[in-house]
Amino acid sequence: xxxxxxxxTYLQAIITxxxxxxxxxxxxxxxxxxxxxxxxxxxxxxxxxxxxLPEVSPEQQATVEARKEERAVTQDELMLEGKYEHxxxxxxxxxxxxxxxxxxxxxxxxxxxxxxxxxxxxxxxxVGFSGEDTSITPQLLARxxxxxxxIDPQPISxxxxxxxxxxxxxxxxxxxxxxxxxxxxxYLYQISGFADLDPLISAVLQSFRxx
Numbered sequence: 001x002x003x004x005x006x007x008x009t010y011l012q013a014i015i016t017x018x019x020x021x022x023x024x025x026x027x028x029x030x031x032x033x034x035x036x037x038x039x040x041x042x043x044x045x046x047x048x049x050x051x052x053l054p055e056v057s058p059e060q061q062a063t064v065e066a067r068k069e070e071r072a073v074t075q076d077e078l079m080l081e082g083k084y085e086h087x088x089x090x091x092x093x094x095x096x097x098x099x100x101x102x103x104x105x106x107x108x109x110x111x112x113x114x115x116x117x118x119x120x121x122x123x124x125x126x127v128g129f130s131g132e133d134t135s136i137t138p139q140l141l142a143r144x145x146x147x148x149x150x151i152d153p154q155p156i157s158x159x160x161x162x163x164x165x166x167x168x169x170x171x172x173x174x175x176x177x178x179x180x181x182x183x184x185x186x187y188l189y190q191i192s193g194f195a196d197l198d199p200l201i202s203a204v205l206q207s208f209r210x211x
Contacts, residue, residue, distance in 0.1 A: 040206040043166035045198035071120035093207035122193030
């Protein structure tokens, strides 16, 4: 897998501004053989890694903790009463009070799902993929993106012996970012969100359906 196919924009849309530069748009053809994982996609939410922040000043740590409190997920939001469906052949559920906005980004498309009032949300980046790799592993990331720090990697079963990867990476603003990457039906999916939103991201991931 080439490095350029794996790189993506992190949650600048949620961290700073929700408007990103729209690049050229390309619609990729659906793969002839569709695959729907036999079991819901799943990862174990992090716990120990979230007890400490990357090295930040006391002032920055206070700011981060305040952000976490503001965007904390409620039980009602975990009901996932909203639904998003994409022409690429997938859908997922999300909190009813979150809005989903899609826009072209590079050779793929980003879907930002968020509650702008509380600064909570996640991003799904999807791009057509025709490489030889069918699974994403820590070894693959180390080979193709050696500068990326991968923390607590967890394989995600896709069926047929293929797997994706859930992991955490530190962000420059002093927080941790949850990443979930997998290749399915001719597309590379990259799901990102603040790691303290793991319960939400995990629930959303389990709601993904492919058609």
